[in-house]
Amino acid sequence: LVSSVELEFYVDGIKRDDLGSTVNETAVLTIDADVDYSIRTNTAGFAVQVIPFRSAAEGGNVDLDITLIPRGDVITISGAGSFGEEGNDGAAVSFTTSDFVDANGHPVVGDIQLSITPVDVSQPATLAAFPGEFTGILESDGTQTPIVSFGTVEYEFTANGESINLAPGATADVLIPIYSFTYQD
Numbered sequence: 310l311v312s313s314v315e316l317e318f319y320v321d322g323i324k325r326d327d328l329g330s331t332v333n334e335t336a337v338l339t340i341d342a343d344v345d346y347s348i349r350t351n352t353a354g355f356a357v358q359v360i361p362f363r364s365a366a367e368g369g370n371v372d373l374d375i376t377l378i379p380r381g382d383v384i385t386i387s388g389a390g391s392f393g394e395e396g397n398d399g400a401a402v403s404f405t406t407s408d409f410v411d412a413n414g415h416p417v418v419g420d421i422q423l424s425i426t427p428v429d430v431s432q433p434a435t436l437a438a439f440p441g442e443f444t445g446i447l448e449s450d451g452t453q454t455p456i457v458s459f460g461t462v463e464y465e466f467t468a469n470g471e472s473i474n475l476a477p478g479a480t481a482d483v484l485i486p487i488y489s490f491t492y493q494d
Contacts, residue, residue: 376437396425408479
């Protein structure tokens with residue numbers, strides 16, 4: 310069981326600040342009935358998890374078990390230039406430090422911290438840590454459709470304790486391990 314798990318609730322992709330909560334191991338929370346939610350976890354040392362669910366009818370309950378996976382070791386990148394970093398199971402990323410910006414869109418100055426956390430979708434224990442559901446949205450008409458994953462990886466970049474992202478138009482190359490070697494119907 311994990312303590313100090315920050316839960317963020319979203320409805321239609323919009324964060325509900327009135328429902329945020331920090332829980333220790335287990336919790337009972339009261340939310341609106343008959344609403345499609347997504348919960349996003351944020352916990353030091355663990356990869357982000359996103360759980361979509363529909364709340365119960367008035368007076369009902371929904372039980373959710375959320376599986377978190379420990380993040381990979383933190384790698385510190387110092388200096389400017391192009392870097393290639395590797396995590397467990399061959400998960401890797403190549404990037405240029407000058408391509409990163411902070412939450413305000415300003416170029417990142419100083420060291421960058423990176424954790425690489427692969428999720429082995431072939432094992433039941435780690436499959437539950439897959440972020441979200443195995444559902445995608447078709448670009449052509451916006452309908453939901455099942456997806457298949459042979460593996461996924463969380464690449465978390467931070468600077469000065471804050472999340473950072475690639476600038477608009479910037480790219481990074483990622484390698485994702487293949488954990489399932491048979492075609493999944």
